Amino acid sequence: MVRLSELISGEGAPDGDEPPERKSEPANFPREPGLLSREARDGQSLAQQLYRDTVSVMEGILACAGRGDSIDASALVGLLDKMSNRVLLESSELARLALVNHEGDQPAVHAVNVAILAMMIGDELGKPKTKIVQLGAAGLLADASLAPLGDITSCARALTDSERELVQKHPLEARVVLSQVSGMDAGDLLPMIEQHHERCDGSGYPRQLRAAMVSEDAQIVGLADVYEALTHARPHRDKALPFAAMKDITGSMREMFAPGLLRALISRMAIYPAGSHVELSTGEVARVYEVNRDQPLNPVVDVVLDRDHRRVEQIMRVDLRTRPSLYIRGPIRESDIEAE
Numbered sequence: 001m002v003r004l005s006e007l008i009s010g011e012g013a014p015d016g017d018e019p020p021e022r023k024s025e026p027a028n029f030p031r032e033p034g035l036l037s038r039e040a041r042d043g044q045s046l047a048q049q050l051y052r053d054t055v056s057v058m059e060g061i062l063a064c065a066g067r068g069d070s071i072d073a074s075a076l077v078g079l080l081d082k083m084s085n086r087v088l089l090e091s092s093e094l095a096r097l098a099l100v101n102h103e104g105d106q107p108a109v110h111a112v113n114v115a116i117l118a119m120m121i122g123d124e125l126g127k128p129k130t131k132i133v134q135l136g137a138a139g140l141l142a143d144a145s146l147a148p149l150g151d152i153t154s155c156a157r158a159l160t161d162s163e164r165e166l167v168q169k170h171p172l173e174a175r176v177v178l179s180q181v182s183g184m185d186a187g188d189l190l191p192m193i194e195q196h197h198e199r200c201d202g203s204g205y206p207r208q209l210r211a212a213m214v215s216e217d218a219q220i221v222g223l224a225d226v227y228e229a230l231t232h233a234r235p236h237r238d239k240a241l242p243f244a245a246m247k248d249i250t251g252s253m254r255e256m257f258a259p260g261l262l263r264a265l266i267s268r269m270a271i272y273p274a275g276s277h278v279e280l281s282t283g284e285v286a287r288v289y290e291v292n293r294d295q296p297l298n299p300v301v302d303v304v305l306d307r308d309h310r311r312v313e314q315i316m317r318v319d320l321r322t323r324p325s326l327y328i329r330g331p332i333r334e335s336d337i338e339a340e
């Protein structure tokens, strides 16, 4: 088992298929976030650094793809290796970073978020580390073939028929982009990327494949892509709460993906994922700090607003598993918190 401290110091070996150790929480711990253990703080800052570095590398890669230049993806290999470490992948911080709003929410940010979510689903399914790294790489590069289309994909107006046709060809254009990638074994990614918009019910594109014709790996990347898109704002629409996104995916979209993959997404991201906001039964508002995998409806939360919705002087951390009388009434939008 590779510990975070080893990962941070670069001494960690690949963690193979060994199941992760799970730390037990103290029974009842209102705890001030500033008093987090050094290991937890190190894990958070490592996740944040990895996130920033990967976005930065992807900005360069997408710029090259946009110009039709050759792409040196060697920097991604080390980043994906670190990010795919189970201790880090199962920490709340990477999930939180993949869900919160980042300035601009540019294509590079979307790519990194999809990669993190695809790796998390793969980890939840018990995939080996080599496969998890591949899922991450496919998530990062799935939309690189959109880069030459410029602003088409980010404009607020409806696309014309010819523009939509161009966009829907991007999985097929992946072959050209991947042939220009060096420093990474990109050939293995092609089947996943070519099919990442295909859906089991035949509603996807470009080939309207059905059921088993859509590979499981491609479905994982596609599911990560859909969940990421729903939980982030686009020029023509607001973002959905993670709770509502999960409802959509398991409701109207449930025929699009294999049931086992939907279960893995729900299990890993939970209804109230890390970083989302909730109203408690006391009327207080809290931010989810960590999902309790054994009780997803009772996460560890930081109480940030009192019952009159005023900011609290000292943030209180509560493990809802240990407080049966305290429960979550429902999710709250981040914008409602900011308005307080």
Ligand SMILES: [Fe+2]
Pocket (backbone or CB within 6 Å): 142, 143, 170, 196, 197
């Ligand atoms: Fe795509």
